Amino acid sequence: MSGVRMNYARPLDFKQGRVDMSHGSGGRAMLQLIEELFAAAFANQYLAQGNDGAVLPPSAGRLVMATDAHVVSPLFFPGGDIGCLAIHGTINDVAVMGAQPLWIAASFILEEGFPLGDLKRIVDSMAVAAREAGVAVVTGDTKVVEQGNADGVFITTTGVGVVAEGVLLSGDRARPGNAILVSGALGDHGMAIMSKRENLSFDAPIVSDTAALHGLIATLLATGADLRVLRDPTRGGLATTLNEIARQSGVGMLLEESAIPVKPVVAAACEFLGLDPLYVANEGKLVAVCAAADAERLIAAMRAHPLGRDAALIGTVHEDVHHFVQMKTSFGGRRIVDWLSGEQLPRIC
Amino acid sequence: MKYVDEFRDGEVAKGLAVAIAAEVKSSRNYSFMEFCGGHTHAISRYGVGDLLPANVRMVHGPGCPVCVLPIGRIDMAMRLALDRGVILCTYGDTLRVPASGGLSLLKAKAGVGNKRGDIRMVYSTLDVLKVARENPLREVVFFAIGFETTTPPTAAAIRQARQEGLKNFSVLCSHVLTPAAITHILESPEVGRYGTVLLDGFVGPAHVSTVIGTRPYENFAEQYRKPVVIAGFEPLDVMQAIRMLVRQVNEGRAEVENEFTRAVTRDGNLKAQTLVSEVFELRSSFEWRGLGEVPYSALQIRAGLAEFDAERRYHLTYVAVPDNSACECGAILRGVKKPQDCKIFGTVCTPENPMGSCMVSSEGACAAHYTYGRYKDFPVEVEQEVRA
Amino acid sequence: MCLALPALVVEMSGNDMGVVDLGGVRKDVSLALVDDVAIGDYVIIHVGYALAKLDPEEAVKTLALFAELGTVEAPVQ
DSSP, rough: OTTTOOOOOOOOOOOOOOOOGGGGGHHHHHHHIIIIIIIIHOOOOHHTOOOOSSOOOOOOSSSEEEEEOOOOSSSEEEEEHHHHHHHHHHHHHHHHHTTTEEEEEEEEETTTTTTHHHHHHHHHHHHHHHHHHEEEEEEEEEEOOOOOSSSEEEEEEEEEEEEEEEEOOOOOOOOOEEEEESSSSSSSHHHHHHHHHHOOSSSSSSOOOOOOOOOOHHHHHHHHHHHHEEOOOOOOOOHHHHHHHHHHOOOOOOOOEEOOOHHHHHHHHHHHHHHOOGOOSSSOOOOOEEEEEGGHHHHHHHTTTGGGGGGGGEEEEEEEEOOEEEEEOTOEEEEEEEOOSSSOOOOOO | TTTTTGOOOHHHHHHHHHHHHSSSOOOOOOOEEEEEHHHHHHHHHGGGGGSSEEEEEEEEEEOOOTTOOHHHHHHHHHHHHHSSEEEEEEEEGTTTTOOOOGGOOOHHHHHTTTTOOOOEEEEHHEEEEEEEHHOSOOOOOEEEETTTTTTHHHHHHHHHHHHHTTTSEEEEEBBOOOOHHHHHHHOOOTTHHOOOOOOOOOEEOOOOHHOOOOOOOHHHHHHHTTEEEESSSSSSHHHHHHHHHHHHHTTOOEEEESSSSTTOSSSSOOHHHHHHHHHHESSEEETTTTTTEEEEEEEEGGGGGGGBBHHHHTTOOOOOOOOOOOOOHHHHTTTTTOOGGGGTTTTTBTTTBOOSSHHHHSHHHHHHHIIIIIGSSSOOOOOOOOOO | OOOOEEEEEEEEEETTTEEEEEETEEEEEEOOOOSOOOOOOOEEEEEOOOEEEHHHHHHHHHHHHHHTTTTTTOOOO
C-alpha cells in the first residue's frame, strides 16, 4: 500500500458516522477504516506494510504468548475503557510469566451501528497504552456483526514477549514456607464497573486500577529474589487466583485478613452491593509468591514503584493435601476463602 | 464505615470471648439457634465459632428466605418468564436456586429449547417500578421473596404502582413470617420423626425486628420457656447476644432481651407494619422447603389489590415438588443434624449443585459450612503464622 | 437477617426519596417507610429503602457494654 493512495470519497466521519456492514466486508470501506483509524493510531512499520501477517525479528530468548477477549460493559468507565484495558491485560498476562512484552495482535468485532467517534476514542486509548508500554500493535482484524449481536465492540488481544534466561515463574512453583504478597489495594476495577452499572456515586470516586505491570515486574526480577509465582488477580479476584495457585502447586495457604489492603471506599461499595472484595476483579495488581526470606526485599521494591505503593505481605504457604486457602479474619476467627461459586451475585440476605 | 467498623473490632472480640468463657458453666452444654441467615453468614464469615467455648454450640436455623423457598414457587416464576413472556425482576439471591427439570432462573435467562426468559436482576423494588414505566407494552412481574424486612419495600412498590396507575406491574408474592417459623421448629409433628433438639435459646433476627419490634417474641418466650435475644447484624452484636443468652440460661430466665437497641424498639416500625397490613393478608398455610406446610406463616396480596397479584392475574397454580430423598435439610434446619451428617454433603450436594434448601444460598447451614468452614472437617496442621 | 446497612442521610430529594452515604459511597434511597428523617440522621437501609432510624445514644451504650465486659477475668473452673 505504500506509495499508492486510495481515493476515498470522504474521510471517516468521527462525529456522526457509525459502523455499518461494509466496514467488515473486505472492500474499500474496510480498507479506509484500517488506514484512517487503526493504522493511523497504532503507527508502526509492521502495519505500514499492509500485510495480513507481521514478520517479526528473531528473539533473544524463549517466547511467551498470551491471549484475552475483552467484553467489558460499560465500554467507558472511571479510569479507563475497553481499549486500554485490553492492552494492559495482555501486557500483564505476558509479563507475569517473566517476559518483556513486545508485540500485540488486536482483533475487533464491531456491532453494526456503533458510533465511529467511540471507536476512535477506544483505538486512540489503545495506541497511547501501547506506546507508553513500549509495545507495538503489529497486526489485527476487523469484523462487523448485525445489530444486537455484540455489545458495541468486543476486542481480542494476543501478546508475545521474550523471557530472559533463568527466569522461571509458574503457578506450580509455590512451596510450603513461601510468602504471599500483593502489590496494592484490591477491588478497585470491579467496583468501578459495578458502581457505574448500579448508579452509585462517590465523594472520592472509585477508579479502575487498569495499568501495565511489566515495569513493576522488571524491577522485581532485577532484585534477584527467589520469586516463584506471579499472577494478576483479574476476574474472580484474589480468592480465585490464590485457589488456582494452591491447586496447581498442591499446597494450602493461610492469609491474614487485616493485612489485605482494600480502600475504605471500595469496602463500603462492596458492603452496599453485598459483594466480597476478595472476589472482585483487579486490572493493575499483582499477586506474588516468593521465598519467605525475600519477602521484605520484594515489598520494598514494589513500594518504591508508583504501581506498588501499597504492597503488602498477606499470607504464607503450607502443606495441605486439600489445597484450602484459609484466612484468619480480622475478627480473630478462621474461615476458608473458597473458589467462587458461579458468578458473584449481590445478596439481599 | 460508622456504626459498622466499631462493631467488628477484633480486639473487643477477644475481650468478649473471655467474658463468655467466664460466664459459661463447664458442667453443661449450651445450644443456641441463630434464626437469621444474615447471622449465619456473619458467624461463618468472621469465624465467630472459633471464639466461643467448646460447650457453646450454634445451630443454624431456617431464617434464609431463599433456602426455604419451595421449588414449586421458583417454577411459577420461571413459567411466567418462559411461557408468558413477562419481564421477570428478581433479587440476585434467587437466580441460581435449582428448580424443576434441572433449571434455574439463570438457566432460563440463557434459554431453554427455543424459549428465552427476560429475567432481570434488581437491587430494589424501585428498580422494578422503573422497568415497568419504561416498558409500558410489556408485562412486568416482581418475584418477591424475603422475611418481614423485605416485605415493606414490596408493599411500598404496590402502593406506588396503584398511585401511579401502572397497568403492567404485578408481584409474585412469597413473603414469609419469622415467629411462625420459630414456633414450627419447636412444635412440629415431625419432631417425633427427627427427634427433639435441645435448644436453650434463640438469637433473634436483627433487621426483621426493626420492622416487627421485639413484642412478637414475648408470647413465644413465655410459652416455650426459651430466652430470645435480638442481636444486631455485626459479629460483636452476635457475641454479646450469646453472652446474654448464656446468662439467661444460667439464671433460669426465659425473656426477650434486645441487644440491638440502636435500631430495634419494642413496637418496631409501625408505619411499615401498617402499610404491610394494608397490602397483604395471611395465607392459611404455606409450604417451606425443608419444613413442610407451616400454618399462618406467609403472606398473600389482598383481594382489593388483585390486579397487582401475579398469581391471580395469570391464574397460576402451585405444584409442590419434593427434594432429593437423601437430603437431610429438614433435620438440619431443626438443628437435629449437622451438614456433615448428611450423606450427600460435599459430594453430590455442593454450592455448585445444591440438592436442598441448606446448600442453596450462602447463608444456608450447609453452604456456610462448605464455603467457610469445611476445612474444620479435615485435620490440617498450619505451623507458620503470618508476620504482617 | 437480610443485608442491611446503617448509612448517613446527606440529602432529602423530595417525593419520599433521599441520598445516603456509607463510607464515602452515596446512593439514592426511598424514605417512604420511616417518619421524621432529617439530614444528619443515620438510617438502616435494606434493598433501597430506609427501614428504621439508628439511635446514636443506644449505639454508644452498646459499645460501652462490649468494652465493659472485656475486662472480666476468666475464673478457675
